[in-house]
Amino acid sequence: MSESKSLFDKVWDAHVVKSIEDGPDVLFIDRHFIHEVTSPVAFLSMEQRGLNVLHPNRTFATADHNTPTINQHLPVADALSANQLSALEKNTGKYGISHWGLGHYKNGIVHVVGPENGITLPGMTIVCGDSHTSTHGAFGAIAFGIGTSEVEMVLTSQCIMQQKAKKMRIVINGKVSEGVLPKDVILYVIAKISASGATGYFVEYAGEVFENMSMEGRMTVCNMSIEMGARGGMIAPDQKTFDYIQGKELAPKGADFDRLVEYWKTLKTDEGAQFDIEYVYDASDIEPMITYGTNPGMGIAISKPIPRPDDVLDGKASYAKSLDYMGFNVGESMIGKKVDYVFLGSCTNGRIEDFRQFASVVKGRKKADNVIAWLVPGSHVVEDQIKAEGIYDILINAGFELRQPGCSACLAMNDDKVPAGKYAVSTSNRNFEGRQGPGARTMLASPLVAAAAAVTGEVTDPRIFLN
Amino acid sequence: MAYDKFTVLKSSAVPLPIENVDTDQIIPARFLKATERKGFGDNLFRDWRYNNDDSPKEDFVLNNDKYSGKILVAGKNFGSGSSREHAAWAIYDYGFRCVVSSFFADIFRNNCLNIGILPVQVSGEFLNSIFEAIEADPTTELEIDLNTQKITLLVTGQSEGFAINGYKKNNMLNGYDDIDFLQSLKEEIGVYAETSPY
Ligand code: SF4
Numbered sequence: 224m225s226e227s228k229s230l231f232d233k234v235w236d237a238h239v240v241k242s243i244e245d246g247p248d249v250l251f252i253d254r255h256f257i258h259e260v261t262s263p264v265a266f267l268s269m270e271q272r273g274l275n276v277l278h279p280n281r282t283f284a285t286a287d288h289n290t291p292t293i294n295q296h297l298p299v300a301d302a303l304s305a306n307q308l309s310a311l312e313k314n315t316g317k318y319g320i321s322h323w324g325l326g327h328y329k330n331g332i333v334h335v336v337g338p339e340n341g342i343t344l345p346g347m348t349i350v351c352g353d354s355h356t357s358t359h360g361a362f363g364a365i366a367f368g369i370g371t372s373e374v375e376m377v378l379t380s381q382c383i384m385q386q387k388a389k390k391m392r393i394v395i396n397g398k399v400s401e402g403v404l405p406k407d408v409i410l411y412v413i414a415k416i417s418a419s420g421a422t423g424y425f426v427e428y429a430g431e432v433f434e435n436m437s438m439e440g441r442m443t444v445c446n447m448s449i450e451m452g453a454r455g456g457m458i459a460p461d462q463k464t465f466d467y468i469q470g471k472e473l474a475p476k477g478a479d480f481d482r483l484v485e486y487w488k489t490l491k492t493d494e495g496a497q498f499d500i501e502y503v504y505d506a507s508d509i510e511p512m513i514t515y516g517t518n519p520g521m522g523i524a525i526s527k528p529i530p531r532p533d534d535v536l537d538g539k540a541s542y543a544k545s546l547d548y549m550g551f552n553v554g555e556s557m558i559g560k561k562v563d564y565v566f567l568g569s570c571t572n573g574r575i576e577d578f579r580q581f582a583s584v585v586k587g588r589k590k591a592d593n594v595i596a597w598l599v600p601g602s603h604v605v606e607d608q609i610k611a612e613g614i615y616d617i618l619i620n621a622g623f624e625l626r627q628p629g630c631s632a633c634l635a636m637n638d639d640k641v642p643a644g645k646y647a648v649s650t651s652n653r654n655f656e657g658r659q660g661p662g663a664r665t666m667l668a669s670p671l672v673a674a675a676a677a678v679t680g681e682v683t684d685p686r687i688f689l690n
Numbered sequence: 691m692a693y694d695k696f697t698v699l700k701s702s703a704v705p706l707p708i709e710n711v712d713t714d715q716i717i718p719a720r721f722l723k724a725t726e727r728k729g730f731g732d733n734l735f736r737d738w739r740y741n742n743d744d745s746p747k748e749d750f751v752l753n754n755d756k757y758s759g760k761i762l763v764a765g766k767n768f769g770s771g772s773s774r775e776h777a778a779w780a781i782y783d784y785g786f787r788c789v790v791s792s793f794f795a796d797i798f799r800n801n802c803l804n805i806g807i808l809p810v811q812v813s814g815e816f817l818n819s820i821f822e823a824i825e826a827d828p829t830t831e832l833e834i835d836l837n838t839q840k841i842t843l844l845v846t847g848q849s850e851g852f853a854i855n856g857y858k859k860n861n862m863l864n865g866y867d868d869i870d871f872l873q874s875l876k877e878e879i880g881v882y883a884e885t886s887p888y
Contacts, residue, residue, distance in 0.1 A: 240875065240878055240879055240882045241875060241878055243857045244856070244857075245855055245857060246855050246856055246857025246858065247855065247857060247858075249872070249875060249878075249879075251882050251883070251886065253886065253888045254888070260722050260723075260774075261773070261774065261775070263724075263725035263726075264724075264725070264727045264775075267725070267726060268727075272869065274869075274873070277879075288719075288722075289723065301723075303723035303724070304723060306725055307723055307725055310725045344888065346887075347888055352773060352775075353772075353773060354772050354773040367797075368773035369773060369797070369800075370773055370774075370775035370797060370800060370801035370804060371775040371801075372801065372804035372805060372867070372868070372869070373800070373804065373868075375869055376869055376872055379869060379872065379873070380869075380872035380875070380876070380879055381879060381883065382875070382879055384868045384871070384872070385800070386855065388796075418710055418770060419710065419766070419767035419770060422767070422770075422793065422794075422795060423796060449771075449797075452767070452770060452795055454797075486887065518710050518712070518770070539709075540707070540709045540766075541708055541709045541765070544708070634714075634719040634772075635719060635720070636719045636720060636722065643742070653712075653714070653771060653772075655712045655714040655771060656714070656715060657714060658719075661718070661737055661742065662737075
């Protein structure tokens with residue numbers, strides 16, 4: 224009898240080329256995504272060593288971190304950004320790597336375009352020089368972010384060297400109530416576990432809530448695994464996963480697809496498999512969430528007051544500094560806080576489902592005058608869907624504009640920066656000091672909470688808009 | 691050889707007793723636009739270190755002449771957030787060779803080891819003793835011996851062991867990196883690639 228294995232074990236063990244004694248495993252990487260910011264130095268260093276790209280067909284490049292979200296047809300004005308984009312074009316051209324640069328109809332945020340084109344598949348190992356690579360875990364892949372030295376390793380050897388992580392399972396049973404989105408589920412989990420509580424672990428999400436979630440929702444959840452310190456997160460593939468993949472442009476077809484589905488069906492945690500730690504939550508405890516501090520663990524149900532430092536798990540030493548940065552006080556309600564900016568987008572919430580949710584609230588209403596809203600689709604494919612489904616018209620009629628795809632205000636490397644001291648309700652993944660621009664104050668929330676803020680100009684419980 | 695060997699480091703240290711320091715603080719995104727690994731130390735902790743008009747913030751520790759050395763001592767959960775290796779480059783480029791904390795974020799720890807910075811994880815109590823000793827005397831020295839995996843607060847003689855896996859330790863002691871090693875496995879990797887279903 225073979226021993227019981229978790230989903231993570233099955234995928235990991237299938238990719239170990241060699242185990243080093245008292246050291247890491249040499250792990251084969253099926254898919255490697257690169258973008259303009261974390262790859263140039265890797266190519267340069269590789270060339271200085273006289274090495275070559277081993278499997279160019281396993282690496283896929285897109286430009287996203289640094290790209291403007293308006294006038295993408297014009298030359299990029301920022302010289303340094305333009306330089307990174309041209310380095311990506313040059314490097315991928317030289318080594319025969321697929322490149323969806325700015326203006327390409329497939330261009331978009333790396334963690335949006337991978338899944339929507341069938342590059343991301345269950346059972347794979349997937350890495351990228353971006354910590355939110357964990358997104359792809361939604362398909363039952365082992366996916367995680369790496370540093371530039373590791374990008375160079377993958378380019379030159381298709382492998383990286385990492386120690387196998389410990390295993391955590393997060394089970395949420397029951398049904399979430401109306402107005403509670405996948406973003407709220409993951410913000411709830413991070414608030415429970417803290418911003419560092421899953422460091423050293425790989426997380427599997429299991430239970431009814433995740434089984435009932437759409438693929439987009441699963442991606443939102445897995446995306447933010449890194450925000451509790453986890454190496455990555457994954458969800459067992461099921462019929463929903465296979466249906467999502469089938470027919471995608473670069474996905475396997477016909478008999479190849481059928482054969483893989485048979486294999487993918489085996490990718491579930493066996494009965495009796497051991498986890499180093501397990502948390503079980505009840506879906507009915509989850510409300511729409513919002514963050515009040517400067518790490519993603521500092522989140523609360525939108526109707527609750529800002530907690531006292533003694534009531535939070537983590538970061539007590541920095542709690543006052545954090546609230547001071549945000550201009551908030553213990554005991555205050557988040558509801559009614561003024562909002563200057565709203566950002567809908569990023570690899571966390573820049574997919575079609577997120578725009579549908581946002582539109583459901585702003586439909587027939589008007590954008591608040593005091594709010595500047597950046598609505599940024601995750602890819603051109605999402606942008607096209609927004610237009611095809613009539614969401615675009617709803618947004619325009621409500622006084623919003625739609626920008627062009629990219630990471631945008633998620634990390635504010637381009638011009639989409641929230642000014643110092645201003646408040647943003649953001650559907651992205653990080654509320655760190657200055658993340659959305661020097662001095663910017665970020666409140667992370669779901670697309671529904673963002674929409675409610677966008678039409679009222681203040682933090683608002685979106686449930687008042689649901690009928 | 692990608693970086694200098696690391697054996698024993700004896701140095702004073704710079705204290706940063708803040709928890710959850712994320713890589714956006716270590717190096718903000720707007721400084722990631724380079725295509726070469728150069729000059730990142732200038733922007734280490736940029737927004738904590740400088741005002742908007744580029745004048746130094748007097749109260750930030752890197753602007754205080756009292757503190758110096760090759761060791762950065764930081765609060766719990768150092769290096770969380772973005773995977774940007776630029777954060778480790780900035781720390782190295784500024785002149786640090788070792789970061790001491792009671793807890794490190796995973797990707798950051800890997801990035802450090804890959805470029806020749808030694809992350810030393812100590813207990814919360816030991817971390818506090820270090821902070822107290824530096825506060826009492828900013829020139830107080832720490833000794834970090836990679837061979838014996840021991841960190842010592844020289845003024846009190848207090849010491850603690852730290853963990854590092856044997857493979858990475860050997861790399862650091864010799865200044866090797868994983869890229870060299872992986873090149874030596876080309877054949878095994880080729881055999882594996884043949885069996886891949888993707
Ligand atoms: S949207 Fe944000 S988190 Fe996602 S890939 Fe871009 S920068 Fe990274």
